[in-house]
Amino acid sequence: MHLGFQFSGSSRYLREVRMKFKEVPQIPIPRRRELIDSANEARKLQNRAARGASYGAAVLTLNDNIFSAGSFFSSTHSLSLHAEHAALVHCALHGEPLIKAIAIASDDPETLATPCGLCRQLIFENARQSGLNVVVLTLREREVSVESTIVELYPLPWPDRKPRNI
Numbered sequence: 641m642h643l644g645f646q647f648s649g650s651s652r653y654l655r656e657v658r659m660k661f662k663e664v665p666q667i668p669i670p671r672r673r674e675l676i677d678s679a680n681e682a683r684k685l686q687n688r689a690a691r692g693a694s695y696g697a698a699v700l701t702l703n704d705n706i707f708s709a710g711s712f713f714s715s716t717h718s719l720s721l722h723a724e725h726a727a728l729v730h731c732a733l734h735g736e737p738l739i740k741a742i743a744i745a746s747d748d749p750e751t752l753a754t755p756c757g758l759c760r761q762l763i764f765e766n767a768r769q770s771g772l773n774v775v776v777l778t779l780r781e782r783e784v785s786v787e788s789t790i791v792e793l794y795p796l797p798w799p800d801r802k803p804r805n806i
């Protein structure tokens with residue numbers, strides 16, 4: 641079985657996906673604990689009661705501040721925001737859009753709450769702006785179950801596009 645990537649096509653795309661990221665310096669253990677606890681606490685911040693699991697996320701910004709969010713649900717489902725998405729909006733609204741790390745919590749004992757593909761794209765775009773290989777902490781039962789980086793989780797991102805004014 642072939643597990644590597646075979647690239648062909650746009651060299652611009654290859655340059656983008658092979659962009660070199662800086663590794664995030666070790667996060668001090670007390671601050672890491674606060675990030676984990678914030679993600680767990682944020683499960684209570686959902687905008688409405690949901691069936692099934694609750695999700696929370698917390699981000700650590702370049703200024704070492706923590707912003708968290710719970711999932712934001714809509715009856716349409718397609719308008720819902722995942723907790724990771726909402727946490728990224730939260731820090732941006734406070735003037736600190738770039739992050740070093742994100743922790744994601746769920747109370748679902750069956751499923752490991754790694755970020756979905758959409759959230760991986762958003763986290764990757766954040767890393768692309770900062771040049772930092774964002775640390776992703778996936779929690780289970782209030783502790784880190786998987787520690788990874790966004791480049792490990794999402795090696796083939798959507799190409800970079802500048803936002804248009806709307």
Ligand SMILES: [Zn+2]
Pocket residue numbers: 722724725755756757758759760
């Ligand atoms: Zn998601």
